[in-house]
Structure formats: structure tokens, C-alpha cells
Amino acid sequence: MTKVENKADWYDRIAWGVVVPVFLLAVISLYGIWVATVNDPKMGSPKKAVLIQAVWYLVSIGLVIFVMQFDAEQLFKIAPIAYGIGIILLIAVLFLYNKQVFQDTGAKSWFKLGPLTFQPSEVMKPAFILMLARVVERHNEQYAHTFKTDCVLIGKIFAWLIPVAVLLKLQNDFGTMLVFFAIVGGVILVSGISWKIIIPVYGLVFIIGAAAILLVTTPGGQAFLGSAFNFRAYQFQRINSWLNPSQDTSSGAYQLWQSMKAIGSGQIWGHGFGKVSVYVPVRTSDMVFSVIGESLGFVGCCALILIYFYLIFQMVKITFETRNAFYSYISTGIIMMILFHVFENIGMGIDLLPLTGIPLPFVSQGGSALLGNMIGIGLILSMKWHHKDYIFSTAGDF
Numbered sequence: 001m002t003k004v005e006n007k008a009d010w011y012d013r014i015a016w017g018v019v020v021p022v023f024l025l026a027v028i029s030l031y032g033i034w035v036a037t038v039n040d041p042k043m044g045s046p047k048k049a050v051l052i053q054a055v056w057y058l059v060s061i062g063l064v065i066f067v068m069q070f071d072a073e074q075l076f077k078i079a080p081i082a083y084g085i086g087i088i089l090l091i092a093v094l095f096l097y098n099k100q101v102f103q104d105t106g107a108k109s110w111f112k113l114g115p116l117t118f119q120p121s122e123v124m125k126p127a128f129i130l131m132l133a134r135v136v137e138r139h140n141e142q143y144a145h146t147f148k149t150d151c152v153l154i155g156k157i158f159a160w161l162i163p164v165a166v167l168l169k170l171q172n173d174f175g176t177m178l179v180f181f182a183i184v185g186g187v188i189l190v191s192g193i194s195w196k197i198i199i200p201v202y203g204l205v206f207i208i209g210a211a212a213i214l215l216v217t218t219p220g221g222q223a224f225l226g227s228a229f230n231f232r233a234y235q236f237q238r239i240n241s242w243l244n245p246s247q248d249t250s251s252g253a254y255q256l257w258q259s260m261k262a263i264g265s266g267q268i269w270g271h272g273f274g275k276v277s278v279y280v281p282v283r284t285s286d287m288v289f290s291v292i293g294e295s296l297g298f299v300g301c302c303a304l305i306l307i308y309f310y311l312i313f314q315m316v317k318i319t320f321e322t323r324n325a326f327y328s329y330i331s332t333g334i335i336m337m338i339l340f341h342v343f344e345n346i347g348m349g350i351d352l353l354p355l356t357g358i359p360l361p362f363v364s365q366g367g368s369a370l371l372g373n374m375i376g377i378g379l380i381l382s383m384k385w386h387h388k389d390y391i392f393s394t395a396g397d398f
Contacts, residue, residue: 013384014385018314022362022377026057029365032291033053037050038274053365060367063371064381066378067375067378068381072327075326075382078130079133086124086128087163091167093111093171097109098112100112105172108171122368123375125183129379131160132160133330136157136187140325150197165181169229179340182339185336187329187332190332222236245351258281262280264293265278265294285359285364288363289350305346315380319332341358342361
């Protein structure tokens, strides 16, 4: 882990293949927020909404520049500190949560800071990824891969995951918990653990997942989860709405039904730039994909998805090019975080997946999620900023 000695070639050391798609997503974000608010008088001033999001982007850009200054050795050292601060925030929000958000959603996951709200679990994601990468890196430096040591490594990974999962359960934030499990799943794949262990572990996860689906989709199972694990009625309502969106379009399934109606009405080319007519609740954040689908149509949706694919491709490319194992664990965690967000958010907007309240990365309105994602981008940019030892040529990112 050595620092880069030559600081003159800063332009070549920036991963433009990551920066450009994030910039395009920022433009789409401001467009989506403007369209959603300008066509709904109840949402207040469109200029104010766009300005606030633009300010969040400026703040997050500063955070990206700050984060990318840390090299692998420094990130390795601060990982426990970041994780510890994240745990403290997750505990604090259980006592200092936003009462209004709790009444509306049943989740104790938001602080209220004057006129702003802040969700600490969003910034906990990159902190957890750093800690996970540190755990895997240190273990692999100390032990050769055997059945016993691989099992120990899995135990260590879950030992750091369990406190986060418990705190998120206490916050009633099941959707965010799924993101952390996705991160763990990705890091385990690249940790060097034998496939003889990974396959049974993933098989067990599949069985548990199938059992969970059976529980949440049956009346008896829902009753059991409610009494044994304190699952809330609104969580089951989201599942029921996902399974039968046309059964009750006036209450539980209203948001999902309206989202599908909006996306479907856009057809191939959409209603036109800035034009939407179907009302969708929470359209600037959780359901921002419906804005793109209605105003820009199938073509606009495909363009947005292609930008995400290109961003993920560039991040994977950087991961393969680095010779630093610690960095590769970090980037894998960031990739899984963003990929899961994209898959879940778009999936829930078109009824492929149940509603979870997970935002669309870099596009949904809100500062907490944006800060968390941009910290992740800063970590990815740090890989190229501080490392010149690449397996392949880096003459161009495009």
C-alpha cells in the first residue's frame, strides 16, 4: 500500500468512466424532481425542490473529493472508526427518531435536523463495506484458505453484520436490511472462500428465503411473523399489494397501481419533455422511475438503465484492474449496494418486486441516500487516484 508520488497527472488518474454516468444521473435526477413537482401543485415550488437537490449534489461532490484523498492504507485504518460511528448513529436514532416519519411509515430510521431529515443507515452502508473489506483482508493475510479458516471468515463477516441487522430490525427498516445482506453476499463471493462452502451457504440462504416468502404471502405466516417478530401491518400490506395490485387500487395497492399506470401510459416515446398526468405518491423519491417512464417512455427508461449498466461496468472494470485485494473488496461491496438499489427500485415500480422504500441511486430526491452513494463513488475513485499498478492498459475509460 504505497502512496502515489506524482501528483501532476491528476486528469489521467480520475475514473471518468465513473464520473460521467454519475453526472448524467444527476441531470436525470434534477429533471425528474422538476417534472414531478411542476405537475403537482401540492408538492410546492419546483425551483425550491430542484435547488435543494442541487445543493445536496454540491455537498456530495465535495465529499467525493474528500473521500478519494484517502489511500488504501488510510481507509484500512479508519474502517473501525467509521463502523463505530455508524453503529452509534443507528442506536441514537432509536431514541431520537422523527416522530412524524414514524407515524407515517412505522420506521424509526430518520433523524429530524431542523427543516431536514437524515437517515443514518444510508451512510452506514459505505462504513460497513469498509469494515467488511478490512475483516476479509486481515483474515486472508493471516490464514491460508482451508475449510476451517473459511468457516471462521464467514463467522467473522456475520459477526459484523448481526449488530447492524438487529438495529435495522428495531428501526422497522427491512428494506435497508436487505441491502446489507446483498453487500455481504457479494463480498463473500470475492473473498477467496472455497466454493465447497459458498454453495451450501447460498443454498441455505435460498431455503430460508423461500420459507420467508411462504410466511409473508400466507395469512398464517403473516400472523406468525406479526406475533413472533413484531412485523407491522403496513409491511404485509406492501406484500399483498405486490401480489394483487389490482385487488384494491384505492388504498394498499394505490401507489403501485398508479406507478404502473404512469409507466404504461408513457408507451414508447412518452408524453413529451416535462409532461406527466398520472398522480403517483412519493414520486420524487421512491417512485421517480415512473416520472421517467411517463414523460420519456420506454426509450427513456432504457436509456436510464443503460447508464446504470455502463456505471456498473466501469466499476467492475476498475475492480479487475486493481492489484490491491482490499480495494477489490470495497469496490465489490459498493457495486452490490448500487446494483441492489437499482434492481429493487425499478422492480418495485413495475410490480416485479414488493415495495420496500429503497431509493433509486443518484436519481431519487433526498440527501441521505445521495451522500451514502457518493461516498461509495469516492471510494471507487480512490482506487484509480492512488493506484497506477493495473493489469490492463488504462489509456481510456470509454
